[in-house]
Every structure is written in structure tokens, then in C-alpha cells.
Amino acid sequence: MCGIVGLYLKNPELESRIGELFKPMLIAMTERGPDSAGFAIYGDEVGDGWVKLTLRHPDAEYDWEALATRLKNEQQMELSWFQNASVAVFKVRAEEAALREWLAEEAADVLILSVGQSIEILKEVGLPEKIAENFNLEGMKGSHIIGHTRMATESAVTMEGSHPFSTGMDLCLVHNGSLSNHNRLRDALKREGISFETQNDSEVAAGYLTWRLQKGDSLKEALEHALEDLDGFFTFTIGTRDGFAVMRDPIACKPAVLAETDDYVAMASEYQALTTLPGIENAKVWEPEPATFYVWERSSN
Amino acid sequence: MKTIDLAESSIRELNQALHDQATECTEREWEVLNPKGQHNIACGLDQNLAVDIQGHAGYFCAGMNKKAHVVVHGNVGQGVAENMMSGTVRVKGDASQAAGATAHGGLLVIEGNAGARCGISMKGVDIVVKGSIGHMSCFMGQSGSLVVCGDAGEALGDSMYEVHIYVKGEVKSLGADCIEKEMRAEHIEELTDLLNRAGVDEDPASFKRYGSARQLYNFKVDNASAY
Numbered sequence: 001m002c003g004i005v006g007l008y009l010k011n012p013e014l015e016s017r018i019g020e021l022f023k024p025m026l027i028a029m030t031e032r033g034p035d036s037a038g039f040a041i042y043g044d045e046v047g048d049g050w051v052k053l054t055l056r057h058p059d060a061e062y063d064w065e066a067l068a069t070r071l072k073n074e075q076q077m078e079l080s081w082f083q084n085a086s087v088a089v090f091k092v093r094a095e096e097a098a099l100r101e102w103l104a105e106e107a108a109d110v111l112i113l114s115v116g117q118s119i120e121i122l123k124e125v126g127l128p129e130k131i132a133e134n135f136n137l138e139g140m141k142g143s144h145i146i147g148h149t150r151m152a153t154e155s156a157v158t159m160e161g162s163h164p165f166s167t168g169m170d171l172c173l174v175h176n177g178s179l180s181n182h183n184r185l186r187d188a189l190k191r192e193g194i195s196f197e198t199q200n201d202s203e204v205a206a207g208y209l210t211w212r213l214q215k216g217d218s219l220k221e222a223l224e225h226a227l228e229d230l231d232g233f234f235t236f237t238i239g240t241r242d243g244f245a246v247m248r249d250p251i252a253c254k255p256a257v258l259a260e261t262d263d264y265v266a267m268a269s270e271y272q273a274l275t276t277l278p279g280i281e282n283a284k285v286w287e288p289e290p291a292t293f294y295v296w297e298r299s300s301n
Numbered sequence: 302m303k304t305i306d307l308a309e310s311s312i313r314e315l316n317q318a319l320h321d322q323a324t325e326c327t328e329r330e331w332e333v334l335n336p337k338g339q340h341n342i343a344c345g346l347d348q349n350l351a352v353d354i355q356g357h358a359g360y361f362c363a364g365m366n367k368k369a370h371v372v373v374h375g376n377v378g379q380g381v382a383e384n385m386m387s388g389t390v391r392v393k394g395d396a397s398q399a400a401g402a403t404a405h406g407g408l409l410v411i412e413g414n415a416g417a418r419c420g421i422s423m424k425g426v427d428i429v430v431k432g433s434i435g436h437m438s439c440f441m442g443q444s445g446s447l448v449v450c451g452d453a454g455e456a457l458g459d460s461m462y463e464v465h466i467y468v469k470g471e472v473k474s475l476g477a478d479c480i481e482k483e484m485r486a487e488h489i490e491e492l493t494d495l496l497n498r499a500g501v502d503e504d505p506a507s508f509k510r511y512g513s514a515r516q517l518y519n520f521k522v523d524n525a526s527a528y
Contacts, residue, residue: 252417255378270359274338290435
């Protein structure tokens, strides 16, 4: 069991309140996932030519200032950074590939949780409420956000095994369910050059989407391929720079509910997680169909 | 009428208060406020009560119901009226998967749509859905009736036994051993009664009937020698 929640704002006036609106949604899914929790928030975009990374180091006392200084002095990269609890968010004027390469060589033990122009992924082991407070979720601003509460089944309870998983620039995935062909698929994806941090089945789904997108698929095409190639149970929510997508497997035994008003589209594993949203009493509420995906993006408005 | 506000009382307190009516009924009419999608609302009732739930309910709402008449003024999560024995459960909105699962008796009316596996392994309940139902509905259904005024999803009635299925709209596909059957006078009569009891205004002659072809293993007398 796991819990998924997502909130996409149609009304920009609510953007300053997204953290405050989302925090109770995440906490409401504690019963479905008390092991770990995480969320991907989109907002505070960097400009063209810049990338934003969410970084984490196993040592809580890691010297991020030193890392920033080296990037500035050795690589002449323009940057700004801030620390948020166990992670650091770096905004760097650089190419993604060059930055990844430098980090892999010069700071191999720094884990990249997310890369993009808008996304920040924040996740930890522990109760959703604790994690929301650690990262000051309540005070966050943004256009959309997806989150996950984990009850581990297929792999260990670790920060690396918690969701969301990054699947490329400004993309991430959260998963409720279990995949039955993840071992074979992981081996196949490794041969295609996709790397994995854990034995987690959901990370394989994320890796699969990364691979399809690298192959030139649109998000829609990648999801269509996922329906063919992923075997098992899943409700996925996928965060993109401009919105989010929801997809359930054809068996559809993992729950999902959607709600829409003039102000927002919200998604949750259970309706309970939506009850604190403003105007939910009069929202259109429905269950997404099996083997069907639903996409909300700014550009499609 | 007694009102219980779930913003102030727990599900356990609500259900205990309703269960306390089983031995001696002191209050027939109950209203439940602020259900907010919570699970197990009004489960295990065993008295002729009228319970109105004002809002959306979560999983297993009115499960194991006996004698009581429960109305949900909203949507329900999975397993509404699962294993119901008697009484009625009416959902004004939509129901998620496994509505009426394994239910032995009573009447379940869903005024909106029902999700996948509606009436799975039903054992005598009558289910009337004004909208459509999802895939694998009535899987291994044993007895009772399933009436659908809209469409049915894939694999309707797979491996079923003796449930009478009536569908007005399209059936995406029939499950193993489920076939369309002739609508005879006694079926029109049965369906007319079901629609009346559910308060649904539809023409019984516009429905098609589906049932078991009785060709699977359990129906072959020769296989009895295996035991």
C-alpha cells in the first residue's frame, strides 16, 4: 500500500498557498504510507541556460558552501544555492550534462534527487507530518506539486527507495502498486545505459520512462509504451514542468480519485486526502478509468 | 431523529451507537454529518434503521448490512454494501470498485456509475445501477440480479453461476462462459419489479439478459467423479 497526492493550480492566485493547501493532503495519506514520504514541487523557475538541482549527501554536515565555491572557481559557473534541511538546491548557469559529469567525478557521493528548471524533489524516511515540517512544506510556493507516502513492499525503507523518482529534466514519478517484471526490465534498461540506485520496482518504472523519453517519445507516447511493457499493478502520477499526468493499469485495483474546480485539479489515492481543499464540496469528483491517462498542463489550457 | 457529526465523533462511536439499536430499537432515524471519505461508516448494522449519510463515504460503507436502510448522499469508495445480508443501500453518486461484493441479500441501488468488479461473487443481492459499470463485474456471481441502465465494461459475468444480469446499454465484452440469453415474460416481470423497487424509470423491454452458458468445469457432471 502507498498513498499518492497531487495538486495542480488553475488559479495563479493560489500559488502562494500551495504548500499550505498540500500539507494536509500528504498527511491524510499517512495510514497508507507511514514509512517514508516525499514530494516534488514546481515553481521558482530558473531562466534559460540555467539548471536547478536538488542535491543530498549522506553526511548531514556536508559542506555545501565548499561545493558551490569549487563550481564557481574551478568551473567558472555562475550559481546560487540554499539549504533546505537534508538537501541543497543549486541553481547553476550550466549545461545539465556537464554539471552531472563534474559532480560524478568530483563529488561522487552527492546524490542528485532532481534536475530541471522548476522541479525540487524533497523526500526522507519517516512519517509524512515530520517530513512536511522538516522541509517547511507549509511555506512553499509553486504552480503544482505531487507527493507520495510509502508503505514499502518490494524493497528496503530508505531515502533512496522513497518517491518521487526523477525521470529526467523536470520530470518525476510516484507509484502506488507493485510491478512484477521489474527485475528483467531493470536488466534490459541497464543494457540501454539507464542506471539505478536501488532494488526498488518503482525506480524501474521511472527508469523506463526516462529511457522512452530519451528515445524521443513524447510523454503521451512514453505512457502508452509503459502500458504495454510494465506488468503489475500501478497508479502513477507523473509530474512535468507544466503540470501532471495520472495513469492506472488495466486491472485498476490500486485506487485513485480526481477532483476539479475552477481553481485546481487534485488527485489522491483516497477522497479523504481531498477534504481540506477549498470548495471540495462542490468539486467534480470522479474515479479515473483503467488503462487511461489524464494530463493537465498549462500549455493545454 | 438522531444526528452524529463525524467531525466530533469517531467512526467507532457512530457504529457502536448504531449497533446498540440491535437489541432494542430506541431511535429509527439517523443522520451522519461530515463523513469526509472516512472508511467503514455504518458497517454491521442489524436493525430496521434509516441512516442518511450526508456527503462522500470511503471504503466498505454499509458493509455487512442487515435490515437497515442506508442512503449515501454522495460518492462511496470501494466495497460499498459488501457482504450485505438484507435491507437497502442507496448511493446517490458514484461507487468505486467491488460494490456489493459477496452480498447475500437486500437491494443495492447506485444512482451514478459503479467502478470495476461490481457485484463480484454476489450471492443473492439485487443490484441496480442507473449509470454504467466497470470491468470484471459479476465475476463468479452466484445468485441475485444485476441491473445496469448504462454500459458494462470488459469481461462481464466471467465464470458466473446463476445471477440474472440485465444491461440496457453496450457490453464491451462478455467474460468466460457468459452469454446473452432470451428475455422471456418471467424476466420482464422480474426486471419490472427490480426497477420499481429501485425507483428507476426505464423500459424493461429495452434491456438484454445475460447469464451463464453452464459450460465450465463445475457444471460438468462427469467431473463429480474426481471427488
